[in-house]
């Protein structure tokens with residue numbers, strides 16, 4: 027218990043700071059817990075709720091007959107679409123969970139792969155990257171945009187961005203498994219980098235408890251994308 031407290035807190039004078047050491051054994055244990063689909067889903071519902079409603083609202087006027095969902099997690103957004111769907115995630119436990127969850131649905135497929143190093147020959151009307159951008163470095167996003175522009179016409183991105191005035195929120199963002207939380211303008215610039223896609227619509231929202239806020243971007247493939 028003392029080790030656990032030492033992991034979490036640092037004293038400076040009279041003040042105690044809550045710290046996050048992502049290399050610590052404690053962090054690793056928490057990380058492993060979040061690889062369990064039930065734990066991940068419970069956290070999403072309780073702490074970062076309302077995402078499904080926001081996604082539906084933002085995408086309601088977007089036409090699509092097929093979807094590739096990059097970093098599909100536990101498959102929650104496969105439930106939102108009734109068109110052929112390919113979910114990709116680097117987590118073996120999430121992909122195994124998705125495969126079990128949609129075992130009876132032949133329109134939903136799931137593949138374990140790294141989003142930054144893919145080659146997809148199939149064509150999709152819509153690619154989705156939901157709460158994954160902050161897991162990818164700039165170089166990884168560049169590689170993702172490059173292969174994606176060869177197989178998707180439209181690209182929907184939702185990601186968190188900082189809520190600086192709330193200490194609990196700042197701590198949760200530091201605890202996040204993604205190391206690349208970016209401001210809204212940085213996200214837009216990164217997504218348009220390389221000339222593959224352009225933003226045609228954007229929005230943002232706070233989750234109901236105010237701890238997280240998210241950007242939403244819809245991008246279209248450039249007619250003359252470098253590919």
Ligand SMILES: C[S@@+](CC[C@H](N)C(=O)[O-])C[C@H]1O[C@@H](n2cnc3c(N)ncnc32)[C@H](O)[C@@H]1O
Nearest residue numbers: 097098099115116117139140141156157158161
């Ligand atoms: C915060 S979760 C979001 C999951 C899902 N999109 C959702 O909104 O419920 C981030 C997901 O991205 C996946 N991920 C992180 N880095 C990845 C990478 N390089 N390639 C593929 N998936 C990745 C993680 O395994 C995790 O499932």
